Amino acid sequence: QSALTQPPSASGSPGQSVTISCTGTTSDVGGYKYVSWFQQHPGEAPRLIIYEVNKRPSGVPDRFSGSKSGDTASLTVSGLQAEDGADYYCSSYTDSKTLVFGGGTKLTVL
Amino acid sequence: QVQLQESGPGLVKPSETLSLTCSVSGGSMSPYFWSWVRQPPGKGLEWIGYINWSGWATIYAPSLKNRVTISLDTSKNQFSLNLQSATAADTAVYYCARASGNIDSWGQGVLVTVSS
Numbered sequence: 001q002s003a004l005t006q007p008p009s010a011s012g013s014p015g016q017s018v019t020i021s022c023t024g025t026t027s028d029v030g031g032y033k034y035v036s037w038f039q040q041h042p043g044e045a046p047r048l049i050i051y052e053v054n055k056r057p058s059g060v061p062d063r064f065s066g067s068k069s070g071d072t073a074s075l076t077v078s079g080l081q082a083e084d085g086a087d088y089y090c091s092s093y094t095d096s097k098t099l100v101f102g103g104g105t106k107l108t109v110l
Numbered sequence: 111q112v113q114l115q116e117s118g119p120g121l122v123k124p125s126e127t128l129s130l131t132c133s134v135s136g137g138s139m140s141p142y143f144w145s146w147v148r149q150p151p152g153k154g155l156e157w158i159g160y161i162n163w164s165g166w167a168t169i170y171a172p173s174l175k176n177r178v179t180i181s182l183d184t185s186k187n188q189f190s191l192n193l194q195s196a197t198a199a200d201t202a203v204y205y206c207a208r209a210s211g212n213i214d215s216w217g218q219g220v221l222v223t224v225s226s
Contacts, residue, residue, distance in 0.1 A: 033211075036212040046155065048212070048215075052211070052212065091155075093211060093212075096169075098169055098172070099157040099160075099209070099213070102154070103154050
């Protein structure tokens with residue numbers, strides 16, 4: 001299985017919005033609702049911020065939103081704040097009953 | 111709220127077996143899938159595999175399936191990872207996690223270095 005494709009980096013100024021893409025295939029992202037996004041700060045474990053494409057766990061600000069179109073999922077962070085600077089990873093369930101991650105995107109808040 | 115805690119040796123010699131255990135507290139093992147994920151230093155996340163809540167189903171990443179075994183001990187609320195024939199490329203932070211379609215909870219992670 002190949003990793004999902006994410007841009008290596010993204011950036012935005014405080015208050016702006018930024019969108020991170022996650023491209024797979026019909027065998028993973030395009031075929032299932034089990035697409036998740038994780039936020040990871042340096043030295044910390046990943047934290048679930050979006051599950052099942054567009055759902056937010058309790059405690060996650062509504063500035064984080066998810067969507068999917070075809071084989072590409074997207075994470076949008078609105079009203080960027082300094083603490084949003086982190087690595088972001090997408091993941092998807094696959095036809096092989098495995099999970100696959102994206103390569104990660106480093107988000108910089110300028 | 112479920113909590114997961116990894117434990118095991120932080121140093122493994124090349125060609126030996128890397129073994130880790132994850133202790134689960136604050137929740138039932140059912141009806142979840144219990145996973146292992148690793149992250150080499152400075153790199154991204156790699157899913158290793160998972161076992162279901164009763165232990166009768168395991169799924170492994172194709173790249174590791176020939177070397178990896180995940181097992182479950184429901185009496186202790188623990189699950190384990192064994193990775194045979196370890197090499198330097200297996201050096202990583204290893205996380206245990208809970209999944210139900212999506213991974214929703216993570217342990218804090220443990221660094222395992224493969225070196226002589």
